[in-house]
Amino acid sequence: MEILDILIIGGGPIGLNCALEAQKNNLTYLIIEKGTIVNSLYNYPLYMRFFSTAEKLEIACIPFISPAPKPGRQEALEYYQGITRQRGLHIHLYEKVLKVSKIGDIFEIETSKTAYKAKNVIISTGFYDIPNMMNVPGEDLPKVKHYYTEPYPYAKQKMIVVGSSNSAVDAALETYRKGADVTMIIRHSEISKNVKYWVKPDIENRIAEGSIKAYFNSEIVEITNHSVIFKDENGKVNEIENDFVLALTGYLPDFDFLRNSGIELQGDCLNPFYHPETMETNVPNLYLAGVVCGGKDTHLWFIENSRIHAEMIVKSIVTGRK
Known part of the structure; x- marks a missing residue:
């Protein structure tokens, strides 16, 4: 079985950004997504418009062209799914990650379809799956x-x-x-x-x-x-x-999955532990990216202020290899 440099859990905008950053640094990677590409956005209200302007939703400096000041759901789906096609990102869809275990220096990832091995894992699963x-x-x-x-x-x-x-x-x-x-x-x-x-x-x-x-x-x-x-x-x-x-009382990250992966959850808001400069959790080489970092406080992180996570994580991984 191939041992990947990075396995990314979650194919949302930040997960895609992590893949693009890995691709840029010639790292082997794979995204595992339980639904479709940017599944959370797909499940947004049909006529929803973002709070952010188009340029703040861009990833990897790829222009997001929108005729409206605030892009809507369909424009975002076209943008992120288009990037996935055009950049040939490696992604497996409709496959759910069930368990992440670390054996020595290697992660073993069990999914609903098969199993993988990776040197590093990025959890970028968002919070839209579990209603409050x-x-x-x-x-x-x-x-x-x-x-x-x-x-x-x-x-x-x-x-x-x-x-x-x-x-x-x-x-x-x-x-x-x-x-x-x-x-x-x-x-x-x-x-x-x-x-x-x-x-x-x-x-x-x-x-x-x-x-x-x-x-x-x-x-x-x-x-x-x-x-x-x-x-x-x-x-x-x-x-x-x-x-x-x-x-419509809000949504929560999958805290059981985070705990079972070995990540420490802190305080009443169950904030997952991570190093703010690298996004690495208390489990070495296991990283968090995107809104999942906020625990119950789901207003802390969103696309425009968590895009930087991809660069921080991959920099940490590349530096650690030298």
């Missing part, structure tokens, strides 16, 4: 969705949108404009300050005029087939009729 559950009765009902794609299925439906982040705000506005009766249940006292600046006034105005109902400092207690029961800011328990619940 509310842990309330009825959350497993078919009417409850933790991912939002498009508004059309929700026309003329009584909607509960849980959360106040970008995804929740986009879903509330889009479904409202397709004729849904939208109520937001929000744990905090206001719409998140991280909401896109051109969207935030829109949702606040719709709430102020009563077009979208919002309960702040409130939490869902139970979900039934035909209603949602929640506690408001005064501690009063309310029940309202409901057809669908979009529980």
